[in-house]
Amino acid sequence: MDLSGKRVLVTGGAGLVGSHMADLLAPDNDVLVADDLSNGYRDWVPDDAEFVDVDLTDPDGVSEVVTPDIDAVFHFAASKNVDTDRPREQFDENNAMTYGLLERMDEVGVSNLAFTSSSTVYGEAPRPTPEDYAPLEPISIYGASKLAEEGLLSTYAHTHDFTVWTFRFANIPGPAFDGSVIPDFVEKLDENPETLTVLGDGRQEKSYLHVEECVDAIRHVVEHADDAHNVYNLGTRTTTSVNRIADIVADEMGVNPEYEYTGGDRGWTGDVPKMRLSVEKLAALGWEPPLSSDGSVRKAARQLVERLE
Numbered sequence: 001m002d003l004s005g006k007r008v009l010v011t012g013g014a015g016l017v018g019s020h021m022a023d024l025l026a027p028d029n030d031v032l033v034a035d036d037l038s039n040g041y042r043d044w045v046p047d048d049a050e051f052v053d054v055d056l057t058d059p060d061g062v063s064e065v066v067t068p069d070i071d072a073v074f075h076f077a078a079s080k081n082v083d084t085d086r087p088r089e090q091f092d093e094n095n096a097m098t099y100g101l102l103e104r105m106d107e108v109g110v111s112n113l114a115f116t117s118s119s120t121v122y123g124e125a126p127r128p129t130p131e132d133y134a135p136l137e138p139i140s141i142y143g144a145s146k147l148a149e150e151g152l153l154s155t156y157a158h159t160h161d162f163t164v165w166t167f168r169f170a171n172i173p174g175p176a177f178d179g180s181v182i183p184d185f186v187e188k189l190d191e192n193p194e195t196l197t198v199l200g201d202g203r204q205e206k207s208y209l210h211v212e213e214c215v216d217a218i219r220h221v222v223e224h225a226d227d228a229h230n231v232y233n234l235g236t237r238t239t240t241s242v243n244r245i246a247d248i249v250a251d252e253m254g255v256n257p258e259y260e261y262t263g264g265d266r267g268w269t270g271d272v273p274k275m276r277l278s279v280e281k282l283a284a285l286g287w288e289p290p291l292s293s294d295g296s297v298r299k300a301a302r303q304l305v306e307r308l309e
């Protein structure tokens with residue numbers, strides 16, 4: 001799809017990935033951001049985008065922002081904790097939001113949808129995991145919710161003439177204090193530079209793709225892949241262990257802490273301790289991750305440390 005000059009809706013556009021997507025698209029597109037600010041920030045929405053504060057689990061809210069003049073929807077709004085203490089609400093809200101968007105898009109004739117799924121749909125799969133790996137056996141409600149949403153998208157692609165791009169993200173760090181491992185370490189070391197508590201044994205090892213590269217890859221795929229349902233992994237060829245993240249963050253902060261471990265092979269129930277996605281399909285479409293996983297972690301760590309100052 002040629003995006004230039006198009007009117008696009010970015011759901012979750014006040015959050016980490018959505019605000020970067022809105023930033024990237026705003027110079028060449030007419031961008032509308034819809035977000036209920038439950039985990040986003042009004043001042044992250046670029047000045048040259050329109051903003052509507054709306055709860056997208058509410059059909060009236062969806063009708064307000066999905067109108068016939070929209071050419072494409074970038075759907076990034078979600079409740080995204082893997083270890084949530086409200087699993088049923090998370091599953092219901094995320095699926096209600098996605099199903100409601102699809103129904104409304106169909107009603108008003110909008111048929112292009114980019115969706116942020118996750119590596120968690122693969123569960124504990126062999127690595128590097130390609131897009132056609134099966135069976136898909138998530139081990140968290142978050143992963144189950146993403147897989148169910150992918151099923152809805154696939155259905156609309158194959159029976160309602162939609163073009164859908166599903167992005168299965170590795171970990172996407174950036175300048176957001178959102179509770180994930182890099183900001184968690186930055187905040188803990190800011191409070192106590194002597195000792196760092198690490199969840200699990202520190203040997204969990206995953207692939208990290210910086211958010212700025214992630215949104216660039218999304219735009220590239222939307223502009224170059226034109227099947228009815230386009231499924232792409234977004235990640236790096238390399239991984240970074242939790243111990244290595246601790247070293248990088250400590251180095252960026254100029255501290256030298258002792259590490260204490262909570263133990264076990266994973267951070268929490270439902271955590272997949274080792275993840276690396278195959279990015280060969282993405283490479284074949286002409287997009288290569290410019291940074292290694294370590295490079296992405298360092299870039300995010302540096303941005304977060306700068307925000308502390």
Ligand SMILES: NC(=O)c1ccc[n+]([C@@H]2O[C@H](COP(=O)([O-])OP(=O)(O)OC[C@H]3O[C@@H](n4cnc5c(N)ncnc54)[C@H](O)[C@@H]3O)[C@@H](O)[C@H]2O)c1
Nearest residue numbers: 012014015016017036038039040055056077078116169172
């Ligand atoms: N960051 C990652 O590492 C990562 C990894 C895999 C998948 N994802 C997916 O990418 C997408 C974006 O993630 P992110 O890291 O930017 O998260 P984020 O929490 O920063 O952004 C999500 C945004 O959605 C908004 N939102 C939530 N519920 C809403 C509702 N009912 N109505 C309107 N807005 C609502 C929040 O306010 C927030 O601004 C999510 O779908 C997430 O599941 C992210």
